[in-house]
Amino acid sequence: MLKVLLKKQLTEVFRGYFYNRKTNKARSKANQIILFILFAFLMIVVLGGTFTSVSLGVCFGLTAAGAGWLYFALMSGIAVVLGAFGSVFNTFSGLYLPKDNDLLLSMPIPVKTIIISRLLNVYLLGAMYSGVVMLPAMFVYWAVAGATVQNVICGLFLFLIVTAFVLILSCLLGWVVAKISLKLKRKSFIVVLLALAGIGLYYFIYFKAQDWIKDLIANAVIYGDSIKGKAYVLYLFGRIGEGDFIATALFAAATALLLALTIFVLSRGFLKLATSAASFGKAKYREKKVKEKSAFGALLTKEFARFTSSPNYMLNCGLGVIALFALGVFLLIKGADFLALIGTAFGGRTDFSALLLCAVMMLISTMNDMAAPSVSLEGKSLWIPQSMPVEAKTVLKAKTSLQLILTLIPMLFAAICAAVALQTSIAEKLMVCVLPLIFTVFSSVFGSLIGVTRPTMVWTTETIPIKQSGAVMIALFGGWGFVALFAVPYLVIGYFIGLLPYLVTWAVIYAAASALLYRRLITKGAEAFERL
Amino acid sequence: MLRIEGLTKTYGEKKAVDELSLHIRPGEIYGFIGHNGAGKTTTLKSVAGILSFDKGEIFINGSSLKKSPVECKRQIAYIPDNPDLYDFMSGIKYLNFVADIFGVSSEERQKRIREYADAFELTKDLAQPISAYSHGMKQKLAVISAWIHSPKLIIMDEPFVGLDPKAAFTLKEMMRALCDNGGAIFFSTHVLEVAEKLCDKVAIIKQGTLIKSGTMEQVRGDESLEEVFLELEAE
Structure with a gap:
């Protein structure tokens, strides 16, 4: 059943590449190839290129100071913010607003299965956004510090952990947006205001990031020791990229647990949220003369x-x-x-x-x-x-x-x-x-x-x-x-x-x-x- | 009121409607029946000016729909089979939007909204967003919006679907009243009992071709409309 739903979901995600949305007809092979090349260019060359240069700027300094873990913690942080930020509204509309929610809920499909198939959509988008940060970051590290079987395996696990974490964060934020949209009256504007605040924060961090990173590289040892002492979890997390199997196993297990918990919580509240009519208040109709318009x-x-x-x-x-x-x-x-x-x-x-x-x-x-x-x-x-x-x-x-x-x-x-x-x-x-x-x-x-x-x-x-x-x-x-x-x-x-x-x-x-x-x-x- | 002459509409290779001709006079409720995919919706959408057609002509009160689409549309109202309205508006805003488009005066629209919304027991929900409406409520709103500008011809695709018995009765009364005042109605239905009781004339379409039309007596003879329809379908 999950396979059928996943196929449907994937068809929907990539439909635009295979079918012309205007005519509803299949695109020619040449057309499909051009669209995929354009998409690949945007993701790999434009975004991937940008983060490759960021990674190069950071990696040398931190690995030279023996703080490779700090490099991975930093790049993973950027990946998580970008991934979660990019897919929060997609999570909300993808999970709670699709027009086939009623149809699927009426079928003998467990709610959990519907959610998992929907989450795949969110996961792909989050993985795409976080991938443009994480993949260049890992390749740069392997090129600078040297690739070993151990750090390559752990690096791949780090990518999976980051993308899973993005999914969890997107789900939580999407759930908050869904709750807001059910409770509030002027929700459109409130959601916009919240999002604008988020965007403002994002750009504040973005513009400050360069100074912070410079400072971080210059004082890598001091910051490194401080973080190790005060936030050991972060140190342990960064160690995954350096090829620490124990840290990898710990975080993989914790992320899997969190993901399972998220799916469990979502499936409990999903039915109510997906089928609830939003709270429209008690708007009462009062007859009044209206101004005619052209x-x-x-x-x-x-x-x-x-x-x-x-x-x-x-x-x-x-x-x-x-x-x-x-x-x-x-x-x-x-x-x-x-x-x-x-x-x-x-x-x-x-x-x-x-x-x-x-x-x-x-x-x-x-x-x-x-x-x-x-x-x-x-x-x-x-x-x-x-x-x-x-x-x-x-x-x-x-x-x-x-x-x-x-x-x-x-x-x-x-x-x-x-x-x-x-x-x-x-x-x-x-x-x-x-x-x-x-x-x-x-x-x-x-x-x-x-x-x-x-x-x-x-x-x-x-x-x-x-x-x-x-x-x-x-x-x-x-x-x-x-x-x-x-x-x-x-x-x-x-x-x-x-x-x-x-x-x-x-x-x-x-x-x-x-x-x-x-x-x-x-x-x-x-x-x-x-x-x- | 409505004259369809040799209407032909194709989708790719398939002829959805083939050389269909009909004449609906003022005062007539004209039923349009046929199996699924027979060409009913295509015909109705063509008459409403939504679909362009390949051959033939449609005249509304003597005006050609091809040559003067806006003038023709001003005289008609259309209700689709599925009332996909503007979900982002409230019921009252949608009605005012339609009234503005058709140039209904403020006093007149207020009077009509009051009359029809009360008749359909929708008045208290008019301030609610359409997205909160049930299918039946949307259908009632679509009906009110069709009647709000006093059209001469109303085209409806399965108008009774989703309506509760009381609302269906109200709609039938409104249809009769409009025709008694010189208007005309052209509607499709699968409920043959409704067609039999309500319609002055009926047309049966099969695979895009009109196979029988005329007054109810002419079409059904001594049989029921259901028997005639099933016999024709079996041929």
């Missing part, structure tokens, strides 16, 4: 309602709102010093500061990509806009407008703050404001067009269209590509052209591209929407 106004309000109802949607597609406001505040407080520093780094050229600021604002705006999954999120309720007396282009305009409103306002704030902070001419200040705003229009229309031409209409949890759909990937990475397209050439030709003409040229290019894409959206995009 069809477009109604559609736009609907898009806002959808966005604000889902923490998943807000966190994955709307972080740019907060980030742009934060950037603006940062520029107001520290902008002048920061820009002067950048100017100095580029040989006193203030034009680079302005260009970099534009690029940063544009890059942050690409974090807002709520238009891209919007059509996919219609899912089974697609019949509603399709059967209503509204043109498809009006529906698409409303979806685009959501992103425009949520990005243009913070972008305007950030751009004005940037203009205040920059020490440059009025014309350049104006262009530093105008260009990111035009780019926002461009990326909103681009996201909408990609969303309607590459929708994912068949899904069991909203995580699929929001996080794993082709439309979102293209909108996000495409956005980065467009920013690079703007910023990189300046390094070569900027000196000859000058900043102002360069910014004006790109403003014209993005304005023209926005107009062309908009035209395509309301013609070909609308046709595509009608055909869905």
Whole structure:
């Protein structure tokens, strides 16, 4: 039975690679290979490469100081944080929100079996995120300190222990999220706030990490002795990577026990959580006169309602709102010093500061990509806009407008703050404001067009269209590509052209591209929407 | 009210609906019956303007659905076989959303929401999110949203599924009242007793082809609708 469920779960996880979610047809072999290569490139080259360089920076110093165990404790800590952080919402939606929960619970399948099959999904994601840290860390250690049969075997066990621990932590956090979603009223916003606090903490640690690591390497012996004395468990844990069989056996047994306990606890509460309707309070209906809206106004309000109802949607597609406001505040407080520093780094050229600021604002705006999954999120309720007396282009305009409103306002704030902070001419200040705003229009229309031409209409949890759909990937990475397209050439030709003409040229290019894409959206995009 | 002429819809190689023609006049409740996969839902979705079709024409009050889809959709309402509504909205927000789209005035919608929600005993739950609704409650909400803009033609796919007996009775009364006021209803059902009692006319579809249609008397003759249906299915 477990085998059947695992097969179903794996099919669901990797379905996007084998089947086109738009047409529901099998992809060609070539298409599958390209998708897997792209995925492998992202995981192995981009993320794996980053953590290989981190490992190299840390490993030499710590192994030279005889603190290989500290190296493994540190890298495992990073892996656990990354793995658990990456999969907490996936745990919640994967365990408690799948649309086939009722179906599976109605079948003669033990609850424990359903949970284990669901956990595999979570485990794979956690293992993927923690693996990009742990695997390079282990290979680097073996290369630096030498690989022996003993430390290779123990290293592999360490990887399994870390991934299992990530799973346990994800389950606990997912359970907390599930509890919150059952108990609280304004849960969407509370979940978003908690997640933002988590993100803030994550980035605080991320930016401080380099200093801490430097300090750790410089004082490895002192810290090592201190940890050994005060937190012996951590020392013992790190010893696994160095090939300590006793430590490996102890931690493997403890992790297995914890995992079994987690599955036991989850299976006890799973039925209640998975089948409970969330607590909606006692909202009482009171008849009141409402203000009439136009069809477009109604559609736009609907898009806002959808966005604000889902923490998943807000966190994955709307972080740019907060980030742009934060950037603006940062520029107001520290902008002048920061820009002067950048100017100095580029040989006193203030034009680079302005260009970099534009690029940063544009890059942050690409974090807002709520238009891209919007059509996919219609899912089974697609019949509603399709059967209503509204043109498809009006529906698409409303979806685009959501992103425009949520990005243009913070972008305007950030751009004005940037203009205040920059020490440059009025014309350049104006262009530093105008260009990111035009780019926002461009990326909103681009996201909408990609969303309607590459929708994912068949899904069991909203995580699929929001996080794993082709439309979102293209909108996000495409956005980065467009920013690079703007910023990189300046390094070569900027000196000859000058900043102002360069910014004006790109403003014209993005304005023209926005107009062309908009035209395509309301013609070909609308046709595509009608055909869905 | 509704004229379907030579409607043909294919999915790949398979003809889901083949040269189907029907005419529904004002005041008529028109039942549409057939086995699973016969082409009922495809026909209804085509009439509702959700599915594009390969051949034929659909006219609603004389307007071509192909040429003036928005104008046609303004006159109709559609209820699907499964009421997948916007779960992230409350019942009242969904009704107001539909009313806004169809341009129903504030006073008029308030009056109709009160009338229909009371009739379906849904008033106290209107402030609850749709995600908390049962299947039957969603079906009631879908019915109210269909009636909220006083459409001339209502297209329904298995509308009685999930409704309790009282709500089913209320819906039948509403269907009759709409047709008595010059509207028309085109709906599919597997409950032949309901079709027999409620419908003025009935059409039977088999493998995408209309095999019999007309008034209830013309179709069933001296037999019951069930007997006629089973005989036709066996042929």
